[in-house]
Amino acid sequence: MIRIDAVTKRYDDGTVAVDRLSLDIPDGAITVLVGPSGCGKTTTLRMINRMVEPTEGGILLDGADIRQQPVNSLRRSMGYVIQNAGLFQHRTILDNIATVPRLLGWSKQKARGRAAELMERVGLDASLAKRYPYQLSGGQQQRVGVARALAADPPVLLMDEPFSAVDPVVRKGLQDELLRIQDELGKTIVFVTHDIDEAIKLGTMVAVLREGGRLAQFAPPAELLSAPADAFVEDFLGADRGIRRLSFFPSDALELATAPLVPLDADADRLAAAADAPYLLVTDADGRPLGWAEPGAPLDRDRLLDHGRPFRPGTDSLRTALDGAVLSPTGWAVAVDGDGRAVGVVSQQAVGEAIRAAHGRAGAEAKAAR
């Protein structure tokens, strides 16, 4: 664990960048530092690998003051990724990634082998190995930056706004990739961003900092959304807090109705059995949803209402289920399995009840934790 213990950083000109900050950063998880520009995020990150020294307080790594170990070995245990990747422009992609292993004295061959392995891990095609950084897109360069930081397999990754300079679509891809890599490797990641949505998506724990380098709140993202500590945090979280919080509630407790599911070639008996349903969800021969029909009328493939975007119970959240229900012309959301086959339908009202129940459970859990 990295413990930031009552750390203050005052620069020579008197600027207080970080003010009595205390944080326990858990192992094997992503901890995000988020806050407006100038609130001390980069300063905090740089104190962890001693590129900046605290004025007061200290930082402990697994219980030992980081000043007790040589700065080189400390930095080797911490990969560092920055915005625009910070690649060496005169070195190939492969040699960029192999930098730290080479510094550690690995043979060229072994270091390049490791670099090739990492290219694959971060989703870079092997054909890019011999290119130079300027021949890559911004998103690809960022992946190289991540691969380079991972090359010596450090237990800790420090990432300073690594995805801020790329467009939203590429950024989403990089975020998903980071979550996947984290799942596989279980690094301790300290991730800095000014983007609260990125913080909520990536963070196991999120530290919200305010100007003057003071901690406003340190909590899991679902708790930030449900119980912001003060007006600053609430304002920083922005609009749609309630809806966004639904992303953290699983949809597997939703009770699915199966009576309204009917195949397109249903016979009269089958249709009679579904006659009480407010709408019928018509499926193809494989059970995949085709659209909605009113009960009572003969089934006509060309006259079905759009079934909207289905959700996967268990995999998707209540937010996705609610979205499906809201977008559906019938007000019912369609649930599908991993193969896209309909497994049931659920009404807006039932989703609403599940949301209230989930709020109740989350409230009780938060109370028990206090």
Ligand SMILES: Nc1ncnc2c1ncn2[C@@H]1O[C@H](COP(=O)(O)OP(=O)(O)O)[C@@H](O)[C@H]1O
């Ligand atoms: N080397 C420095 N000397 C003086 N002030 C600095 C220095 N580096 C950063 N600052 C100031 O410290 C504050 C925090 O900066 P920084 O940690 O870079 O914030 P963030 O990364 O959250 O944008 C800002 O007011 C910034 O201007």
Ligand SMILES: [Mg+2]
């Ligand atoms: Mg910064």
